[in-house]
Amino acid sequence: MLKIDNLTASVGGTQILNGISLTVNAGEVHAIMGPNGSGKSTLAQVLAGHPAYEVTGGTVTFQGADLLDMDPEVRAQHGVFLAFQYPIEIPGVTNAYFLRAAYNEIRKAKGLDEVDPMDFLDLMSDRLKLVEMDEAMLQRSVNAGFSGGEKKRNEILQMAVLDPTLAILDETDSGLDIDALRIVAHGVNALKKPTNATIVVTHYQRLLNHIVPDHVHVLAAGRIIKSGGKELALELEARGYDWVLEEAGLATGAHA
Amino acid sequence: MSTTLAPDLAPQADVARQLGPDWLLPVREAALAEFSRIGWPTTRNEDWHYTNPSAIAEGKFVLAAPDERATGERRTPTGTAAHGVTVAHLAPYTFGQDWPLMVFVNGRFAPMLSRLGALQAGVRVTPLAEAMREDRDFLEARLGTVARFDEHAFTALNTAFMTEGAVIHVAKNVEVAEPLHLVFIADEQAEGTISHPRVIIAAEPNAKVTVIESWGAVGTPRHVSNVVTEVDVASGATVTHLKMQRESAAAFHVGTVQVNQAKDSHFVQFTFQSGAQLMRSNIYTHLNGPGCGSTLNGLVLADGTQHLDTQTRIEHVAPRCYSRELYKGVLDGEGHGVFNGKVYVHPEAQQTDGKQENHTILLSDRAQIDTKPQLEIFADDVKCTHGATVGRLDQAAEFYMKSRGISAEHARRLLVYAFAADVLETIENEVVRTGLEALVLERFAGVVV
Numbered sequence: 001m002l003k004i005d006n007l008t009a010s011v012g013g014t015q016i017l018n019g020i021s022l023t024v025n026a027g028e029v030h031a032i033m034g035p036n037g038s039g040k041s042t043l044a045q046v047l048a049g050h051p052a053y054e055v056t057g058g059t060v061t062f063q064g065a066d067l068l069d070m071d072p073e074v075r076a077q078h079g080v081f082l083a084f085q086y087p088i089e090i091p092g093v094t095n096a097y098f099l100r101a102a103y104n105e106i107r108k109a110k111g112l113d114e115v116d117p118m119d120f121l122d123l124m125s126d127r128l129k130l131v132e133m134d135e136a137m138l139q140r141s142v143n144a145g146f147s148g149g150e151k152k153r154n155e156i157l158q159m160a161v162l163d164p165t166l167a168i169l170d171e172t173d174s175g176l177d178i179d180a181l182r183i184v185a186h187g188v189n190a191l192k193k194p195t196n197a198t199i200v201v202t203h204y205q206r207l208l209n210h211i212v213p214d215h216v217h218v219l220a221a222g223r224i225i226k227s228g229g230k231e232l233a234l235e236l237e238a239r240g241y242d243w244v245l246e247e248a249g250l251a252t253g254a255h256a
Numbered sequence: 257m258s259t260t261l262a263p264d265l266a267p268q269a270d271v272a273r274q275l276g277p278d279w280l281l282p283v284r285e286a287a288l289a290e291f292s293r294i295g296w297p298t299t300r301n302e303d304w305h306y307t308n309p310s311a312i313a314e315g316k317f318v319l320a321a322p323d324e325r326a327t328g329e330r331r332t333p334t335g336t337a338a339h340g341v342t343v344a345h346l347a348p349y350t351f352g353q354d355w356p357l358m359v360f361v362n363g364r365f366a367p368m369l370s371r372l373g374a375l376q377a378g379v380r381v382t383p384l385a386e387a388m389r390e391d392r393d394f395l396e397a398r399l400g401t402v403a404r405f406d407e408h409a410f411t412a413l414n415t416a417f418m419t420e421g422a423v424i425h426v427a428k429n430v431e432v433a434e435p436l437h438l439v440f441i442a443d444e445q446a447e448g449t450i451s452h453p454r455v456i457i458a459a460e461p462n463a464k465v466t467v468i469e470s471w472g473a474v475g476t477p478r479h480v481s482n483v484v485t486e487v488d489v490a491s492g493a494t495v496t497h498l499k500m501q502r503e504s505a506a507a508f509h510v511g512t513v514q515v516n517q518a519k520d521s522h523f524v525q526f527t528f529q530s531g532a533q534l535m536r537s538n539i540y541t542h543l544n545g546p547g548c549g550s551t552l553n554g555l556v557l558a559d560g561t562q563h564l565d566t567q568t569r570i571e572h573v574a575p576r577c578y579s580r581e582l583y584k585g586v587l588d589g590e591g592h593g594v595f596n597g598k599v600y601v602h603p604e605a606q607q608t609d610g611k612q613e614n615h616t617i618l619l620s621d622r623a624q625i626d627t628k629p630q631l632e633i634f635a636d637d638v639k640c641t642h643g644a645t646v647g648r649l650d651q652a653a654e655f656y657m658k659s660r661g662i663s664a665e666h667a668r669r670l671l672v673y674a675f676a677a678d679v680l681e682t683i684e685n686e687v688v689r690t691g692l693e694a695l696v697l698e699r700f701a702g703v704v705v
Contacts, residue, residue, distance in 0.1 A: 048659050049658075049659070050655055051651075051655065071658070071664070072655060072658040072659050073658040073659075073660075073661055073662060073663050073664065073667075075659075076658070076659055076660055076661035076662075077661045081659075081660075082659055084656065084659075087656070088650075088652050088653050088655075088656035089653075090650075090653050090656070090657075090670075090671075090674055091674060091677070091678070092673065092674030092675065092676075092677030092678060093670055093671075093673070093674045093677075097670075098657070098660070098662075098670075101657075101662050101666065101670070102657075102660035102661045102662050105661045105662050105663060105666065106661040109661070141674075158660060162660065162661065
């Protein structure tokens with residue numbers, strides 16, 4: 001489904017990604033872990049097409065097409081979804097309008113008819129239940145005044161409505177209490193299908209207790225330095241990142 | 257060097273003297289004299305620093321459809337009263353409602369297009385020309401008492417030449433259920449003309465009324481509308497004034513709204529300005545009675561080479577009054593916006609509560625805003641704040657929307673709409689609010705940043 005080959009990227013002239021290669025197949029959950037500043041979020045943003053990041057080399061192929069050649073909205077229309085680490089507030093645009101606009105643009109791109117507001121509300125009702133959100137929040141401005149937990153649940157709600165082929169969750173667990181974490185993880189698991197795939201970007205292992213990965217990758221200094229199964233996440237939780245960094249010949253800085 | 261009087265005002269002054277009715281002649285003479293004294297504003301005048309009205313002064317505009325009695329000949333081909341403007345042409349301005357309606361075509365009252373049949377008791381809506389003939393006592397006591405013509409050139413001009421307009425009188429304790437709608441339409445026959453409509457709104461104690469002024473065009477006539485709206489809000493009364501200025505892209509619009517407020521009264525205004533090549537909006541309120549207040553909000557949308565200038569002056573004369581101002585602007589192309597918000601707090605106006613905000617987004621590098629808050633406070637127990645911001649569309653929000661599949665163009669349109677949303681939300685009338693929201697979404701449909 002997704003093939004990243006030797007991807008390099010920079011922001012403001014500083015190279016952040018130093019040659020990432022990763023293959024994700026349909027039905028898989030990949031966890032990308034790593035210490036702060038390792039490039040995890042950059043990778044997520046680059047895959048979504050954030051204009052601040054410049055791809056300086058490598059390729060990304062998504063379902064046989066050149067992902068890097070697509071505008072962000074086209075990527076979304078092709079089924080790529082990024083759950084933001086810091087969801088953006090848009091005062092003045094209701095959640096209902098925002099979601100329906102996105103849903104219809106994606107349908108339009110697929111050659112399908114747009115859905116009218118009433119039918120869309122019907123469709124929303126079970127998606128709302130999935131993330132335990134009240135219908136009233138549809139009439140609130142997008143993320144405006146939402147608590148941290150509400151923002152993250154709203155990301156998963158959008159994911160549930162847009163039904164992406166590839167979902168990238170960027171630090172979705174950060175700032176969540178245990179209940180919100182459970183709700184978010186439940187939502188992600190419920191949306192899992194043999195035809196889609198999920199990349200979970202996280203610093204901590206605790207989200208992976210709820211969303212169990214098939215593959216775990218450790219990112220450091222802008223490249224993947226170790227890959228393994230779900231047990232790798234547990235080992236990182238127990239031992240920290242230093243030993244992996246040392247294995248890879250990277251200075252940890254932790255004892256400096 | 258003097259630009260005090262356009263050379264062609266002199267013959268037009270004779271026209272003014274013949275406009276009638278006779279009892280108004282001294283007022284017209286006084287207004288002409290004041291205009292001669294004040295002269296056309298120039299950019300050397302502080303209030304006109306950013307807006308040059310010389311295109312109006314030098315444009316050789318002739319008085320719109322002067323009464324035949326005045327000249328013995330028609331200066332413009334006026335045709336029938338409605339000049340070929342039909343109900344269909346009004347549709348974009350009437351919100352699909354059958355509110356009481358008074359229509360003016362090229363500055364003249366068009367009875368066939370108007371709908372004043374079933375007004376509720378205690379409400380009078382009269383064409384100004386009719387009121388001049390038949391209601392001298394009422395008019396004489398009102399005309400020009402709120403809108404002073406000794407300070408403002410365009411108000412003096414209007415006073416000298418006014419023949420058409422509307423007189424709205426709401427009796428004591430009467431709450432008018434439906435908005436009263438005044439629609440001013442110009443078509444090609446307005447080309448080269450200047451009209452001076454006068455609107456008088458008088459709300460007696462505890463009355464409540466909403467008046468809508470809509471300004472529009474059929475085609476793109478190049479003409480001048482110089483309107484003066486004078487509003488007298490008696491004690492405990494509430495007047496809501498919604499003005500939608502969507503005139504031709506070739507038009508000039510000078511609109512002066514002058515308001516006197518008595519004790520515990522409210523004046524609530526919204527101005528939606530998206531038309532005209534050059535627009536000047538003067539909004540002057542006098543808070544004369546204790547405990548009264550003005551809420552002045554507005555939205556300006558400009559593109560192309562439009563120049564849209566909003567001036568407000570709030571005089572806090574009495575104690576315990578409030579004023580609220582929220583003006584927003586969206587400027588694209590080479591659009592030029594001006595906002596000058598004056599608040600004067602007189603020495604007696606203790607416990608004044610004033611708040612003023614002006615926020616603008618620029619959609620292009622060539623768009624421009626001059627914004628100037630001007631607070632002059634002579635009382636010591638006063639709360640007055642002001643704030644102005646100028647920015648661009650939120651790029652983080654734009655990327656967020658695009659990352660959900662929303663096209664770049666749709667995302668930008670939504671962000672403009674979102675920027676305007678909070679000021680539009682201040683409009684209580686849901687029909688008008690929804691109508692304007694749709695206009696905002698349409699306006700920047702093709703915006704490319």
